[in-house]
Amino acid sequence: MDHWRLTYSGFDPAAEGVREALCTLANGYLATRGAAAESHADGTHYPGTYVAGCYDRLTSTVGGHEVENEDIVNVPNWLPFTFRADGGDWLGGGGNFVEEDERELDMRSGVLIRTGVVRDRGGRRTRFEQRRLVSMDSPHVVALRTVIVPQNWTGTLTVRSGLDGRVVNAGVARYRGLDRTHLRPAGSGRHSPGLMWLRSRTVSSGIDIALAARTTVTQGPAPTVTWPDSPDGLIQQDLEVEARASRGVTVEKVVAIHTSRDTAISDCLTEALENVSLAEGFDELSHRHHAAWGRLWWASSVDIGNEEDQRLLNLHQFHLLQTLSPHTADLDVGVPARGLHGEAYRGHVFWDELFVFPFLTTRFPETARALLRYRWRRLPQARAAAHAAGHRGAMFPWQSGSDGREEAQRLHVNPRSKRWIPDNSHLQRHVNIAIAHNVWQHYQVTGETSFLVDFGAELLLETARLLASLASLDTDLGRYVIRGVMGPDEYHDGYPDRDTAGVDDNAYTNVMTVWVLRRALDTLAALPGRGRAELLEQLEVAPEELDRFEDICTRMRVPFHDGVISQFAGYESLAELDWPGYRKTYGDIRRLDRILEAEGDSCNRYKASKQADVLMLFFLLPAEELAELLEDLGYPYDPGLIPRTVDYYMARTCHGSTLSSVVHSWVVARTDRHASWEFFLDALRCDFDDVQGGTTSEGIHLGSMAGTVDLLTRCYTGLVARNESLQLSPLVPAELDGLSFTLRYRGHWGMRLDFFDERVGIEMPDDRAPPVTVELKGQKVRVSAGRTCALPSAPGQTDT
Template sequence: MTGWTWEYEGYDPADARLRESLCTLGNGYVATRGALPECAADEVHYPGTYVAGCYNRLTSEVAGRQVENEDMVNLPNWLPLRFRLPGESWLTPDTGTVLEHREILHLSSGVLERGTRYGLGPGRALLVRQHRLVHMADPHLAALRTELTAEGFSGTLETEAALDGGVTNAGVPRYRDLDGRHLTHVLTGTAAADTVWLRCRTRTSDVRVALASRMVSEAPVTHRHDRPRALQTIRLDLAAGRPVTVDKIVALHTSRDPAISDPLHAAVDRVGRAGGFDELLQPHLTAWHQLWRRAELDVPGEAGRILRLHLFHVLQTLSPHTADLDVGVPARGLHGEAYRGHVFWDELFVLPYLNLHFPEVSRALLHYRHRRLERARTAARDAGHRGAMYPWQSGSDGREETQQLHLNPHSGRWLPDHSRLQHHVGSAIAYNIWQYCEASGDEEFLHTKGAEMLLQISRFWADSATWDDRLGRYRIKGVVGPDEYHDAYPDAAGPGLDDNAYTNVTAAWVLARTLDVLRGLPEPRRRELDERTGLDEGELEEWDHISRTLHVPFHDGVISQFEGYGELAELDWRGYRRRYGDIRRLDRILEAEGDTVNRYQASKQADVLMLGYLFSPAELQGVLRRLGLSLDERTWRRTVDHYLHRTSHGSTLSGLVHGRVLARARRADAWKFCQEALQADIADIQGGTTGEGIHLGAMAGTLDLVQRGLTGLETRGGALWLDPVPLPELSSYGFTLRYHGHWGVRLRLEHGLLEVTVPSSGRSPIDVHLPDRTVRLQPGETDRLVLPG
């Protein structure tokens, strides 16, 4: 591994799926896993191609019940290209003799390089070198260059390329009881002497999909159609030591694409007009160079190399091409089928990074939520509430996609899934609206779509809150917090918890911010909004009262995760670690024992501590002060310590959140959790989950840890606020950002100094606030500021 490459040496079937996820190539529209082209889907390999926002819904029978699921669809495989000597078996690393194998992911160029030397008997070998790209300039194109060299022999080599429509969604073993046959009406045909095509459609969503493949070779290309595959065969004459090159150029379109009449015509036309591999490479490299320039991140050492890989995968999932699409933030990227490609709350960890580099992408992702506002309002009405109740899991149309059952692989039992009660997803959307508008200065969005969503999310929280005469406060009952382990009280007849602290505090924050926005609207726009929504001053007064009186429970001098949390039993953490080793999924372990995590003070991931992730210490103190509560530094430190010792870290987000919180609360312990966040996917610390798709929120969160967490960077009040807390292991780094129309504002921290450079432009100056002073930088200026302490 070097600063700009990610390398694997040798072939190891056990690592194949992990490598395939981490070597995925994409462009924000489509992504293809890094499977070897000669390998079909089996227990070792899983090629997969996914288009952002392409879903299909199927009903399966599971545990005697009809279960409906919507999945991001595994589309026809464009990769297949295999080779063999006449009369012999097709070569794969699982069936042939592998003398050498190496894979190199070139981050700077978005190119996957592969080299394999297959042994063909004494003194004979075939060297296979490949370069693959999924085009970053033209999102509908992909290309594969294969260079074949005979060593120690001359002769004929049969090469077969394919477009394979016989694929299913089968990349996650625990989903295999579900119907994964999403494609139907697969047809193939020939468009030209060197070009074949395949078209199909999804079974229920009726998305039409078309691919066209053009082969470029010195030898003639023959075609054969063996539905559901379109095959192209080339017989290559190899001379010892002389490389022979075969290029495969592919175009992909779906009926969801704008500005096309028919996906098949568009794909055939595009592949026919596309240049060869070398011609395609140059604009692809230019597009990647521009992305890296806009997202410049200079962090030394191992941490910097991993952060660059994380940034690479964020950009492949959510690129400027995403700004033209109706898509959300898939929790596992476009890299695999875990979580069925659904959209959760991960944008909470992703958009704060994108806001300061690609605000047009953030805006598009918020548009995804706004387009589904009416569906969220329908869900709220169905639940007996006003306002908008966004789903915990979302897909194509914004209905709740959270499964009713989930499988515990430890016990083999299908269990009720109550995670749809995580209504705090609405607060995450509101938080992102506010953060995006503060970072971009986009008042037009804030005053229109942003205000509409904030209003309806606030209306839902206000309607969900009930007054408790005994407490003299409002309460929000029957929810599940970010922890996810706790979904009910011990021995309760139904699911849900009361007064989850994270839910209540963020709801209070949303209500307060919405009041700020509504009161700051231009009068004509405010009148329009009032008329359309029936909003009046009485409702606003109620919101203000609720935002000051929501109940936040405490126990033993710390913030309680929820009302009654302090009465739960303590878990024998040492005993469980001794018996099981890895107890990240403690909930599954306890259920398999006939017990439940609902009985214990044990969390899967940060819940209360998420408040320290979202809000600076001063802002969190301000929110609680508005609620009539005091949060001094001693109480917060005790709260951090309490949950730190009662969390199993069963989510990749947990190390990220704890690292960021501890950077300010317990700096000596912070780096261990930062390391865990950095290693989450490359070391697959969750035990096989990365092979099912990377964890996009955790990857983007590590970038934001450096960008905002350790710098204390806030965008508020039309200024940049900085309060750095450099860790000894990460105290020297730099990055650029885009802020209020300024492109390429550069910040660098090093040895107690903060250097800020504002690029030349006709924009207004930028105010930079440090804890002990404020400076104003004009465009074209650089200032070196000595940090306090």
């Protein structure tokens, strides 16, 4: 099978949601799910379209609870397109039998191709081929080209094209009891004989959304155009053509989509009408679209040789590039955890960006910087949240949407028990850690002090101040402690014998707080003297506050038990779970929290984790850096600490998050290569196989997809940008036939790394950037622009 193509044959209602999500086309500005153009939201199909950053807030009353939610909006559907043969049944309506139906996603060129044969009740058979694109060249333009060939009939072919603003947010079953009508009609009409338009407005955020469509017959007899009566919020156009058997009729539908959030426009409807009027035909649009995709793949492709694994890896990169493209750099948006592929998590921004930024920073640093600006622009809201909680700095929300307020719910319903239970996920302060880590890594890869001066230093320092403010000195212990938080393991949100929420001294939070404080001090040291002074003055940072940073970095508490790092203080006193018994009773126990709550029990009583928590330390920090950090805190470190801790928590994790396989693959990569590869394959197939049973149809898992690329390009190569050099320590799995990829580093566009035959090949682009220092297992070499270098994996002769 072509590793650039994803093909589905036939129609499987149970799999349709997953297929639609995986066949989503997007360009960073907007996305459209891979639903058939003639389909409606009917419980099987869900033709959603989403514009990045377009949110709306509604309040619902459910079960006596008033619930407020902000959702990414399912905007008006631009797809509606159907046809009928000589007055027969409409495609997609009753009375049709689709004898052949095949969907093919061409990932290299970003086109969705559908072919089929439909037979109506009159026995008329019609073949059609439909190509769809969401332009990567012109981000507001989408297009559909349909070739319709009568096979056994001659007569009137009627094509119906429409724009439908009557859509609601109905893509997630568990949200359907809430108010889901985010759009109000704001008019529709004809602009010229071939153009129609539709305008809608979001209910509370007041965002105007305008669509303008041009539908034309580009091959075949001239059509007769009529305008059927349509209800408010829908506009349709019929084109009638005298068709003949075996002769194709080609119809093109080109649509422009704009919102009032767009920049450099006077009015979104005026812009949409002008844009669609000036848009080229499908062939020209497709040519430019393909060229744009070619540039993206040149900058980011990862080659591994194995055909099937390569196809899934390409699928992951394809959806990364679609969700966060260079067009994203012009927008005020964050990293949506479920992409722009559905409505799960309401389109919110979580800590998943921690897993996405390594890919972006080393390929598209401008996009990564724009996403960091999303956080920086919301510093006022984060500072206000910190102040309200009695802290300094900026307390970023666990779930972020339009304006940066906390969007995490305080109550949620367990679908097993139907009971409403407290949701304490807002206590995950480690989202600050993720933001700080992304800032620092961006600086390490780009080497741009101007980024720090511009806004990076302010963002990192304010996250650090919040983490330091969370820490208090326990005089009995003689150490700083952080109480009442949640770590990455969301199954533990408190103690079984306490009424208050949160756990104390979550090891990941505590250790990474020290790491962030160190990086904040390093960042201040890296700033030019005037820039440092201005920042400290602007933020009113007194010398005593920085002294406190230093003190915390030597006296933070890290809990231990039984020779391993404790997930949090008191973890050792929790009960062991009957893992075999629960697996025998329930089979899939990924959602152990729901299972136990339905039994009247709680995960808080057990040594049972949803996903990696302590092990996140080994995911983010090289062993030598963790050892140095612990020793500076006064804790003994021995080489067996990491493998002991990994084994301990591996046996107590149910992998209820798609991110878990990524982290576990990483942390065992140096000790159990086979297990690491198996975890990698789990992550690679997570969405393709919908391993969580229905979640992929609601939106892909962007962090997990990015994590698979990161495993190949950083974990298995040991690639680290640190101390002004690019460090490598490859241990490529035997299952890979080879590994090659391109990255951007320190101003070099298109630095190529090849790992093969126990050697590492480095090819530098012919540009004007300064030489790069590469370190590999004790070898150090400076490689200049336009040069190539081959390094053996073991110390020895270097060929340049």
